[in-house]
Amino acid sequence: MRTSRFHGRYEAEGRVCDHPACDEPGEFRAPGGYGNSFDGPGEWRWMCLDHIREFNAGYDWFEGMSADEILAAQSPASGWQTETRAFKPTAGVDGMPRWADFDDPLEAIGARAAGIKSRAQREAEMAMDGRFSQDEAKALETMGLGLKTDRRLLRRRYSELVRRYHPDRNGGDRKYEARLNRVVEAYQLLRESKALA
Numbered sequence: 587m588r589t590s591r592f593h594g595r596y597e598a599e600g601r602v603c604d605h606p607a608c609d610e611p612g613e614f615r616a617p618g619g620y621g622n623s624f625d626g627p628g629e630w631r632w633m634c635l636d637h638i639r640e641f642n643a644g645y646d647w648f649e650g651m652s653a654d655e656i657l658a659a660q661s662p663a664s665g666w667q668t669e670t671r672a673f674k675p676t677a678g679v680d681g682m683p684r685w686a687d688f689d690d691p692l693e694a695i696g697a698r699a700a701g702i703k704s705r706a707q708r709e710a711e712m713a714m715d716g717r718f719s720q721d722e723a724k725a726l727e728t729m730g731l732g733l734k735t736d737r738r739l740l741r742r743r744y745s746e747l748v749r750r751y752h753p754d755r756n757g758g759d760r761k762y763e764a765r766l767n768r769v770v771e772a773y774q775l776l777r778e779s780k781a782l783a
Contacts, residue, residue, distance in 0.1 A: 594614055594615070595613050595614060595635075596613055596614070596615070597613065601613075601632045602632075603632065603633045603634040603637055604631045604632055604633055604637075605633060605634070605637040608633075608634055608636075608637060610634035610635075610636075610637075611634060612631075612632030612633055612634060613632070613633075613634065613635070614632070614633050614634070614635060614638035615630040615631065615632055615633075616630065616631045616632075616633055616638060616641050616642075616645075617630070617631070618630050618631045708727060708732070709723045709724055709727050710723075711733075712726055712727070712732075712733055715733055717733075717781040718733075718779070718781050721775060722775060722776060722779050722781065724772075725771075725772035725773075725775045725776050726772075726776065728768050728769060728771075728772040729743050729744065729747065729769065729772050729773065729776065730743065730747075731743055735776075735782060736782055737777070737782050740773070740776055740777065740782060744769065744773045747766075747769045748766065748769065748770075750762075751763075751765050751766035751769065752766060
């Protein structure tokens with residue numbers, strides 16, 4: 587698609603204006619039924635110059651917002667007040683790298699990819715060892731333990747993780763509850779394992 591003369595103009599390539607009473611080429615796009623999302627690009631309406639001008643004149647981005655919401659959306663700092671997981675002080679608790687630990691963001695991305703790859707590799711090695719089933723290997727990885735684990739080490743690690751993730755230790759915050767549930771399930775599976783001496 588090439589733009590020409592007007593900003594945002596695309597050659598029609600057979601598209602007709604979406605306005606019901608118009609047969610002009612649809613060379614300008616307007617938001618359609620849904621916007622961009624994780625599932626892919628959004629849906630566009632294609633219109634001619636006159637109808638896109640009419641659409642833009644009547645488009646209200648703030649429709650349905652209260653006065654406070656409009657003021658917040660117009661603020662120069664809008665969107666910066668939210669804190670993403672990677673920048674929180676508790677980042678890295680789950681073993682994923684924190685952005686603050688790296689000078690270059692690409693190094694952080696590479697470290698995370700290496701962590702995911704090495705985790706899968708460790709699970710495969712533990713499962714191939716023959717002593718542990720694939721589920722037990724995943725449980726060991728969830729607990730952060732390796733092949734040289736015994737019951738005493740398992741209990742100690744379980745106690746440490748429960749203390750770390752329990753809401754009572756985090757001021758009642760339940761954000762690590764899913765992680766705590768995975769740890770409890772992994773421990774329940776591993777304590778019945780015949781591979782642990």
